[in-house]
Amino acid sequence: MDGQIVAFTGVAAGMVAVPGADFTVVVRNALVARRAGIVCAIGVACGLLLHTALAVAGVAAVLTAVPALFHALRLLGGGYVLYLGVRDLLELRKAPQVTAHVPESDGRPLRQGFVTNALNPKAPITFLSLLPQFVPDGASALPRTSLLALIVVGLALVWFPAVAVLVDRLGRWLRRPRAAQAVTGVTGGALTVLGVLLLAEPLLAA
Template identity: 65%
Template structure:
């Protein structure tokens, strides 16, 4: 393995593992079920596949060269993240544990909100994919990052395809691992109070991130 490829592995791993909207959505859906968490993780990897394919094909350059198109994608991405954040906050607000027969809620670890149970595999897969695919900064990042690790004199296309495949592979390892870890800790994480706090925190993070993206787009 050459030095540039080794360096790229480190950069790509840090880029994939950096907490953001992808990470937050995976954790949130993994609280609903293992299958929902893994499906979301696979959706995120699918979104990365789109971005890397665009970078390899050179189409990301078009997105950068056409400001209106870039801003449109940015606005859509920000709006979707904002939607997910508001949905999570609403879910956290209405989350209740099972009653103990007296009308009060209990803090039983197996208590799950109906909204949480409603996260199906297809919906989770779609959420993961759209959260990543609608991130307009990703194609710009890949377009600027991948060429830096193509050695002088090397054929650009095969090397770029290899680098893109590494990013997607790392995502296929990292995000399902996060989902499985959350599921592993699920008995504690799914306690109504804990789950409500996590969902509220993730919803707040997504809402702020979405609002920043939308506001930043409209102000430019």
């Protein structure tokens, strides 16, 4: 196998597996139901597909060339993550049984996963700078970068559903009223902190 492909797969796997907003939003949906977690994971992968497609097309360069657009997307992304976190924390006011078993339609977890990932403007720029590093000299850029992009999406389609299944397997314990409230508080707090940090970074840089 191409050594560069193997190296890229390792780097991409690390990028995908690092806990962040995507990981947290998948966990919170998987606590509702395995299906919700897996659907949310697919939404995250769809967001990654968008980012990698932008990187392959070179459109992500616009975000670097137009600082105001990049700044606006960062604020939107941070605001959405903060919204999800605050909503989780507000759920703690409800009875534990309600917090632990709130049904959600398939569209809602899918949308949450997609939007959480898609509103991260750093992702396309990261891929835009990363993908060319694994294109051999003389190789056709488009087929190669397309293959690398598919590897990233494939890794996400393995990792995030696996996280959802694991959380669901632990669900008997995690969905107990006290445990459910504790996990909701942790995920809500994590998303809130992430949202604040995502909002603070562009505001402080302005």
